[in-house]
Amino acid sequence: MTDRCDLRCTYCMPAEFDGYEIPDNWLQFDEIVRLSRIFVGLGVSRIRLTGGEPLMRSRIADLVGQIAELPGLRDLSLSTNGTQLRKCASTLKERGIRRLNVSLDTLNRETFLKLTGRDSLDEVLSGLSAARLAGFDPIKINMVWLPGINQQEVEAMIEFCMARGFILRLIENMPMGRAAQAMGSSSLQPLIENLRQRFALTDHIIPGGGPARYLRSRDSSFSIGFITPISQHFCETCNRVRVSVSGTLHLCLGQDDQIELLPLMRSGKSDEFIAQVIRDAVMRKPEKHEFQEKPGKIIRIMASTGG
Numbered sequence: 001m002t003d004r005c006d007l008r009c010t011y012c013m014p015a016e017f018d019g020y021e022i023p024d025n026w027l028q029f030d031e032i033v034r035l036s037r038i039f040v041g042l043g044v045s046r047i048r049l050t051g052g053e054p055l056m057r058s059r060i061a062d063l064v065g066q067i068a069e070l071p072g073l074r075d076l077s078l079s080t081n082g083t084q085l086r087k088c089a090s091t092l093k094e095r096g097i098r099r100l101n102v103s104l105d106t107l108n109r110e111t112f113l114k115l116t117g118r119d120s121l122d123e124v125l126s127g128l129s130a131a132r133l134a135g136f137d138p139i140k141i142n143m144v145w146l147p148g149i150n151q152q153e154v155e156a157m158i159e160f161c162m163a164r165g166f167i168l169r170l171i172e173n174m175p176m177g178r179a180a181q182a183m184g185s186s187s188l189q190p191l192i193e194n195l196r197q198r199f200a201l202t203d204h205i206i207p208g209g210g211p212a213r214y215l216r217s218r219d220s221s222f223s224i225g226f227i228t229p230i231s232q233h234f235c236e237t238c239n240r241v242r243v244s245v246s247g248t249l250h251l252c253l254g255q256d257d258q259i260e261l262l263p264l265m266r267s268g269k270s271d272e273f274i275a276q277v278i279r280d281a282v283m284r285k286p287e288k289h290e291f292q293e294k295p296g297k298i299i300r301i302m303a304s305t306g307g
Contacts, residue, residue, distance in 0.1 A: 001054035008117035055084035068096025085127025169225035187231035
């Protein structure tokens with residue numbers, strides 16, 4: 001939706017970053033709807049709107065309504081940092097967003113400020129409350145696992161999510177850009193085993209079609225997911241591609257394989273032609289990322305790629 005964001009999370013967008021895509025190169029709403037229709041026609045049944053911060057794109061609710069009406073689309077979801085959610089949660093629900101992923105790495109105000117560069121924790125918590133009142137279910141909380149910064153807060157985040165019916169997902173830091181690489185990546189595997197034993201968790205499956213592996217308490221009152229691109233590859237089951245705000249189709253977060261779709265759309269190519277380009281591109285989807293083997297290979301801002 002946009003490469004803009006009102007936060008500056010240290011592992012995502014460096015504080016000095018200003019290399020935003022110019023508006024003339026943005027996919028316009030009619031182009032996003034057209035591209036969504038082409039993907040759905042190819043068999044895609046799940047679409048997620050992301051950023052940057054997608055709620056910074058004006059009139060996004062209008063776009064949500066158009067995409068939600070596409071025949072064959074079964075699931076329309078949105079990833080957000082939550083800062084803008086309070087004022088639009090109910091409208092998004094009414095227009096067709098079914099599920100929310102909300103990025104929240106800490107419940108500590110000082111740590112939040114350190115990680116994001118903004119004193120916006122209250123806005124995020126208010127947004128989560130508004131989302132609950134609007135009836136979103138499930139609401140998934142995405143917490144990037146950053147040893148030395150927030151690892152001591154996992155238990156507090158578990159309690160926070162249990163009390164509100166949220167699904168917590170812990171994510172290993174992906175070293176896509178220089179800032180993320182400088183922070184390093186740590187394995188979640190020891191923590192997973194620890195939590196499995198402490199809370200008597202068992203394997204579980206939650207709808208969503210993504211790479212997370214889930215555990216659930218025996219009384220089904222709490223679920224926690226783990227996204228482990230570093231310690232436990234899920235590349236062989238990856239079913240995702242990303243389209244940036246400028247219409248670049250990224251086939252893998254950890255590889256450079258990409259196709260520019262916007263020039264095709266604006267040069268008068270037919271839906272059938274673009275569909276075949278997408279089909280051919282997906283058949284070349286890389287076997288795996290190389291974050292560990294070639295840590296300096298990908299220098300890319302996550303917000304520009306689509307979170």
